[in-house]
Amino acid sequence: MTLEKLHALFLEHPIICTDTRKIEENCMFFALKGPNFNGNAFAKDALQKGASYAIVDEEEHRASDRTILVNDVLETLQQLSTFHRNHNKAKIISLTGSNGKTTTKELINAVISKKYRTIATQGNLNNHIGVPLTLLSIKEDIEMAIVEMGANHKREIAHLCQIAQPDFGYITNFGKAHLEGFGGVEGVIQGKSELYDYLTSHGKYVFMNADDPIQQDKLATYSKKMGFSAIDRTYYNIEFVEANPYVVLEVEGIRIKSQLIGKYNFTNCCAAILMGKYFNVPLEDIKAAIESYQPKNNRSQIMDKNGHKIILDAYNANPTSMRAALENFHAMDAPDKTVIIGDMFELGPTAAEEHQGIADLTEQLNFEQVYLVGENFFGVDTPFQKFKSFADFKEFLTHQPLKKGTLLIKGSRGMALERILENL
Known part of the structure; x- marks a missing residue:
């Protein structure tokens, strides 16, 4: 099928689905592949759940005339989007x-x-x-x-x-x-x-x-x-x-x-x-x-909970954003500042050096309380309390609740530090 014909079908069915758990009626299902899944195997299921067409790149999954075989599903999705962008x-x-x-x-x-x-x-x-x-x-x-x-x-x-x-x-x-x-x-x-x-x-x-x-x-x-x-x-x-x-x-x-x-x-x-x-x-x-405009999704949100004023910036973190968040928190006119920071991911060979640098900066800024969470921060040289995992920190909080005041929470997405809110 040519790209023009595929686009014409898309205009008739302008909903794209890539997950059979989220199939919408009359959508087009694109059978993408990943390291641990093969969307081709779910094409028949997608059609049964209401998809109008399924786009696959494996011949054995071409189940009906509503199954469109292409060389590469991902490339086709990308090419179709460019065609539509120019349309x-x-x-x-x-x-x-x-x-x-x-x-x-x-x-x-x-x-x-x-x-x-x-x-x-x-x-x-x-x-x-x-x-x-x-x-x-x-x-x-x-x-x-x-x-x-x-x-x-x-x-x-x-x-x-x-x-x-x-x-x-x-x-x-x-x-x-x-x-x-x-x-x-x-x-x-x-x-x-x-x-x-x-x-x-x-x-x-x-x-x-x-x-x-x-x-x-x-x-x-x-x-x-x-x-x-x-x-x-x-x-x-x-x-x-x-x-x-x-x-x-x-x-x-x-x-x-x-x-x-x-x-x-x-x-x-x-x-x-x-x-x-x-x-x-x-x-x-x-x-x-x-x-x-109000921030959401754990990005620089300010909230109050159980006597704490919380700055929740737990969507993601890297050394640049972590440094900026800490320096901003230091400059804020706020009482009883507590810092909870979690590991920063995808730093490769520089991970140890970058985490030590953040720990050193945090020490220089003289916050009232500081807690470091994660395997990388657990390895730094610091006077602060360190926890190898979130579970360890959560256990600590059950015995020693945080002091009331202003709280900064920041870490990489994989740390999911927003879970702390449940333990305040």
Whole structure:
């Protein structure tokens, strides 16, 4: 079947499913493969549960005329998404970076949707499967699609750019994330910069943080760009006011008070404001969008529970974001500060050094109480209490409840430190 014919079928059945536990009536089931599963084996089940068509790449699973055989299901899904992206009029804004991608994506969507019909990546569906699914969710009336791109190896962003073919792009930052896959910080810079490489080589428009020397260097000679700066007034000036605890900024004489904690969220707000300015969203609408946005899904959430004021930032962590969170917590005007931090994953050979560095920083910042959780932190040299596993820490809390006060909880997704809330 040609791509054109497959796309015509998709327009008649515009729901994509890749999991037979989530089959929707009249969807198209794509039989993807993974290290521990083979979707081909579930094609018949998908049809029985209500799927209109099943796309497979193994002849023996071609069960009926509603089963479409292709060479490679994943490649077909990606090619179909690119075809659909070009079938529609929506402009694509792509973003990547080491930290803040999802928050920035949500802020951009909040701002741009004040004037345009938009869609944005759901959750963090930002990989070689998630990006195609986002593109395939673009309806005919959508004007802007904000597409988040994640990667833990070089060439991944380049591949996602070939699929999404973005018209605009922005990189949040270059930090110590996925060092194991990228092979170090230089690898991170090269890998994330693949978005700018694609945009500049195709004459597309670039948004930038002009206060980031790496971005300045990468885009020094490129003309189709717009940047924000808190320092250089030759760029769009956005002034940082405070983050105690919420980020407050000023632009064109108008003060914007966000519901985001931490100075590290200042540039995330700036990116959304910059794009709003470029796309002619009225400044009062930009202000309303930023001020009404509330973080969720364990990302910089503030809550009160049983006498504790909690900063829950347990969605993910790497050395860059961990350092920023700790320094921000130190600068906050808050009583009785307690820190609970969990292991940072995917650091490869640098894991021991990076965890020791965070432990040393935490000691310098003089918090009232500090607890380190996870195998990596268990191996550091520190005066703080260490726990090899979450279970060990949970057991400790049953005998020694935490002192009432202000609590920072941060760790990598695999640590799932939000479980602590059940034990407060």
